[in-house]
Amino acid sequence: xxxxxxxxxxxxxxxxxxxxxxxxxxxxxxxxxxxxxxxxxxxxxxxxxxxxxxxxxxxxxxxxxxxxxxxxxxxxxxxxxxxxxxxxxxxxxxxxxxxxxxxxxxxxxxxxxxxxxxxxxxxxxxxxxxxxxxxxxxxxxxxxxxxxxxxxxxxxxxxxxxxxxxxxxxxxxxxxxxxxxxxxxxxxxxxxxxxxxxxxxxxxxxxxxxxxxxxxxxxxxxxxxxxxxxxxxxxxxxxxxxxxxxxxxxxxxxxxxxxxxxxxxxxxxxxxxxxxxxxxxxxxxxxxxxxxxxxxxxxxxxxxxxxxxxxxxxxxxxxxxxxxxxxxxxxxxxxxxxxxxxxxxxxxxxxxxxxxxxxxxxxxxxxxxxxxxxxxxxxxxxxxxxxxxxxxxxxxxxxxxxxxxxxxxxxxxxxxxxxxxxxxxxxxxxxxx
Numbered sequence: 001x002x003x004x005x006x007x008x009x010x011x012x013x014x015x016x017x018x019x020x021x022x023x024x025x026x027x028x029x030x031x032x033x034x035x036x037x038x039x040x041x042x043x044x045x046x047x048x049x050x051x052x053x054x055x056x057x058x059x060x061x062x063x064x065x066x067x068x069x070x071x072x073x074x075x076x077x078x079x080x081x082x083x084x085x086x087x088x089x090x091x092x093x094x095x096x097x098x099x100x101x102x103x104x105x106x107x108x109x110x111x112x113x114x115x116x117x118x119x120x121x122x123x124x125x126x127x128x129x130x131x132x133x134x135x136x137x138x139x140x141x142x143x144x145x146x147x148x149x150x151x152x153x154x155x156x157x158x159x160x161x162x163x164x165x166x167x168x169x170x171x172x173x174x175x176x177x178x179x180x181x182x183x184x185x186x187x188x189x190x191x192x193x194x195x196x197x198x199x200x201x202x203x204x205x206x207x208x209x210x211x212x213x214x215x216x217x218x219x220x221x222x223x224x225x226x227x228x229x230x231x232x233x234x235x236x237x238x239x240x241x242x243x244x245x246x247x248x249x250x251x252x253x254x255x256x257x258x259x260x261x262x263x264x265x266x267x268x269x270x271x272x273x274x275x276x277x278x279x280x281x282x283x284x285x286x287x288x289x290x291x292x293x294x295x296x297x298x299x300x301x302x303x304x305x306x307x308x309x310x311x312x313x314x315x316x317x318x319x320x321x322x323x324x325x326x327x328x329x330x331x332x333x334x335x336x337x338x339x340x341x342x343x344x345x346x347x348x349x350x351x352x353x354x355x356x357x358x359x360x361x362x363x364x365x366x367x368x369x370x371x372x373x374x375x376x377x378x379x380x381x382x383x384x385x386x387x388x389x390x391x392x393x394x395x396x397x398x399x400x401x402x403x404x405x406x407x408x409x410x411x412x413x414x415x416x417x418x419x420x421x422x423x424x425x426x427x428x429x430x431x432x433x
Contacts, residue, residue, distance in 0.1 A: 045074075047431070048429070049082075053082070055424045056068060057084070063267055065085060065410050065415060065421060066261045066411055066412045067099070068085060068408060068410040068412075069101075069308040070082050070406075070409075071406070071407050073404070073405040073406075074402075074403055076320070076403075081097070083097050087258045087411065095258070097308070100251050100256050100306065101392065101409040102258075102260065102291050103306055103394065103409075104390030105302055105390045105391060106388060106396065107215075107300060107301060107302055107303055108215045108302075109314070109318075109334075110238055110247070110314060111300035112155055112218070112334070112368075113318070113325060113326060114234045116334060117325055118226060119151075120326060120330055123226070126152040129149065130221065131149075134217070134220055134221065134224070137193060138197060139160070139197050139201050140200050141201040141203075149205045150205070151221065153206055153214070154214040155218065155367065156209070156364055156366065158205060158210075159201075159214045161210070161212035161213055162202055162210055163180050163211060163212055163213055165281075165283065168281065171282070172199045173196075176195045178195045178213070179297075180302065182302050183285045188297050189220055190220065192297060196216075206342060208343065215301035216299055220300075222234070230249070230298040230300060231248055231249040231298050238325050242310075243313060244310035245310070246309075247311070249296075249299075250291060250305060257291060257305065259411060260392055260413070261393075262413055263412055264277075273287065273289060277413065286391075302391070311409070312407050315398045318334060318398060334367060335365050335400065336384060337372055359377065360377060361378075367388070368386045368387055369387050370384055370386055370387075371384060379426065380429070381399045384400065385398065385399040389417035390417060391414070393412045393413040393415065394407075394408060394416055395422050397426065
């Protein structure tokens with residue numbers, strides 16, 4: 001059990017884890033005012049509700065989670081929906097089905113879907129060089145002339161890029177003043193991508209995996225290929241067709257936006273206007289006000305805001321072979337491993353490397369991690385489950401093999417996305433101890 005929690009904590013930590021011809025019942029109708037698990041038109045699974053309620057109640061009682069909205073769909077039916085805890089503890093505002101959350105890296109799958117939708121329309125190609133769309137994006141690589149980064153490399157985090165929070169404080173990303181998309185510097189998306197292009201690559205594109213700002217670069221390509229600002233293109237291709245009316249690059253109702261919290265030193269505290277949260281290598285710089293700033297550049301990798309009900313619509317669309325946004329083969333490719341077959345051919349076994357990425361038993365698709373070996377990962381979901389998380393304290397998984405979509409949006413970092421909470425929720429969904 002301890003080994004499992006360590007592995008899943010690693011997965012979730014690095015993750016810092018439609019309407020599809022059917023209409024998902026509105027979340028407001030599913031969650032009663034008292035916050036208890038709700039019943040849909042089809043009776044909810046009482047045993048499932050009991051297990052999930054126990055996990056949520058414990059996390060809130062211990063203060064590890066200030067508030068959360070959790071939803072589960074099985075074979076297209078919502079079987080669990082609950083809002084628990086506080087959206088704003090200081091104001092006494094309870095969590096509700098309508099609460100908006102900062103999605104952080106859970107923005108990545110949505111932006112990736114927009115890029116794949118453009119590919120489905122023939123407007124971009126996955127093997128296009130990035131320079132076709134951003135001619136100035138030519139980061140250098142030591143000992144290699146003119147390395148070629150493709151759209152595919154961006155989608156799979158095999159481009160050779162990095163994140164500032166995964167480098168030492170005096171690393172090249174910090175020296176170039178590149179934003180990770182969680183803070184709110186007074187710069188444009190184009191300016192941030194230009195700064196990123198001045199940072200040398202970590203490896204030759206396509207030969208390794210490193211979590212990075214690649215999806216922010218992809219966002220600029222989506223904007224240029226789509227012929228409009230990034231938020232408008234994402235709305236046209238993904239959130240609009242799916243009826244995700246409360247999801248975008250800025251909170252549509254500030255009064256419904258959850259206050260962010262940090263769990264540290266045994267308790268949760270409200271996030272400051274600028275909050276530096278240490279990690280094993282460096283620190284993550286949060287400026288939560290960017291969710292309310294009309295001038296904030298749209299970060300495809302970390303900048304979206306949304307609701308649990310909206311995100312469930314997105315997961316269900318992908319699960320149901322793309323719904324109205326992607327071709328069936330594209331949706332399946334999105335949630336299939338795209339990285340390990342390549343790395344297994346190129347990584348040296350004698351160098352002690354593994355062709356698994358993120359954590360043992362996991363590969364990576366387009367926009368999220370893919371469960372390759374459930375037993376090795378000690379994860380209760382089915383093979384090829386697709387999963388990711390967000391630094392403000394949220395995570396999801398979509399298990400096509402078992403017909404399950406799961407989303408947990410919380411306002412507490414890092415406990416909402418990493419460690420026992422994420423482990424226990426997953427085990428509760430599958431009835432595992």
